[in-house]
Amino acid sequence: MLTLATTVPGEPEIFASLQGEGPSLGRPSVFVRLSRCNLACHWCDTAYTWRFTGDNRPHRDGLAFDRGDNQLALAEAEVAARIAALGPDRLVITGGEPLLQGAALARLLDALAVLRPAGHVEIETNGTVAPHPALDPLVHQYNVSPKLAHSGNPAELALPAERLAAWAAEPRAFFKFVVATPDDLAEVRELARRHAFVSDRVFIMPEGTRPAILTERLRWLAPLVLAEGWRLTDRLHIHLYGDTRGT
Numbered sequence: 263m264l265t266l267a268t269t270v271p272g273e274p275e276i277f278a279s280l281q282g283e284g285p286s287l288g289r290p291s292v293f294v295r296l297s298r299c300n301l302a303c304h305w306c307d308t309a310y311t312w313r314f315t316g317d318n319r320p321h322r323d324g325l326a327f328d329r330g331d332n333q334l335a336l337a338e339a340e341v342a343a344r345i346a347a348l349g350p351d352r353l354v355i356t357g358g359e360p361l362l363q364g365a366a367l368a369r370l371l372d373a374l375a376v377l378r379p380a381g382h383v384e385i386e387t388n389g390t391v392a393p394h395p396a397l398d399p400l401v402h403q404y405n406v407s408p409k410l411a412h413s414g415n416p417a418e419l420a421l422p423a424e425r426l427a428a429w430a431a432e433p434r435a436f437f438k439f440v441v442a443t444p445d446d447l448a449e450v451r452e453l454a455r456r457h458a459f460v461s462d463r464v465f466i467m468p469e470g471t472r473p474a475i476l477t478e479r480l481r482w483l484a485p486l487v488l489a490e491g492w493r494l495t496d497r498l499h500i501h502l503y504g505d506t507r508g509t
């Protein structure tokens with residue numbers, strides 16, 4: 263079984279949209295949003311995937327708590343059928359933290375390959391969890407978004423050095439750093455130096471869930487990103503649809 267986020271109670275968050283961020287920006291894709299996370303970013307735009315109680319404390323104990331309206335368990339075959347019915351042959355798996363459900367994701371992708379053999383699969387991840395060995399060969403692209411200090415997570419949880427080194431050596435991985443102030447870029451620079459990130463695989467993305475904030479931040483980010491030789495990404499879906507579930 264997979265545990266998914268919901269758009270409304272009882273409806274799993276599986277939808278077609280344009281990939282709004284990073285190297286595949288603008289590509290028609292099916293999105294699957296899973297429930298639960300092992301981090302707790304202050305500014306998380308999908309906190310409904312992990313903050314279930316309203317008391318602002320994340321649950322990090324797997325499925326051993328009351329399932330509220332914000333999540334739903336579904337069989338892998340059912341999720342595969344819903345994905346295939348939506349059309350686009352690119353799949354983006356996100357959350358929450360999808361790699362927490364690695365074995366079930368491997369079963370999902372096996373089922374999907376029967377229905378839709380030539381598809382492309384990318385995973386949005388916070389980069390703290392190693393991909394399950396059965397899942398890894400089925401993935402074409404990892405969009406790895408390590409969390410900087412302004413996320414509010416302790417660095418030892420959010421930036422495990424061995425994992426970052428593994429992602430840096432993984433040719434299918436792109437980094438996507440969320441930045442709110444110029445100071446955040448100094449942290450990216452230090453991580454890039456320590457792990458010898460390939461510049462062409464480093465994306466900087468403004469923090470924000472409103473178009474005006476994104477535009478303002480993109481303007482001061484552009485020259486700084488240019489000077490580093492990294493890449494800049496917007497959040498297209500926010501401009502198109504706002505901060506709405508299922509878009």
Ligand SMILES: C[S@@+](CC[C@H](N)C(=O)[O-])C[C@H]1O[C@@H](n2cnc3c(N)ncnc32)[C@H](O)[C@@H]1O
Pocket residue numbers: 299305306307308356357358359360386387388389405406407438440467468469470471
């Ligand atoms: C909700 S996360 C889910 C996947 C995974 N947990 C992660 O953090 O990469 C999807 C993407 O949205 C980004 N994100 C979340 N909240 C954001 C915000 N307020 N502004 C900009 N990006 C945000 C994350 O950094 C990540 O790249």
Ligand SMILES: Nc1nc2[nH]cc(C(=O)O)c2c(=O)[nH]1
Pocket residue numbers: 279280281282283293356357386499509
């Ligand atoms: N359109 C669209 N593109 C996205 N790219 C990454 C997303 C995510 O939440 O992981 C996302 C999302 O939620 N919507």
Ligand code: SF4
Pocket residue numbers: 299300301302303306307308309311357358359388409
């Ligand atoms: S790691 Fe991703 S899903 Fe988890 S709290 Fe941070 S942005 Fe949200």
Ligand SMILES: [Mg+2]
Pocket residue numbers: 307308
């Ligand atoms: Mg999103």
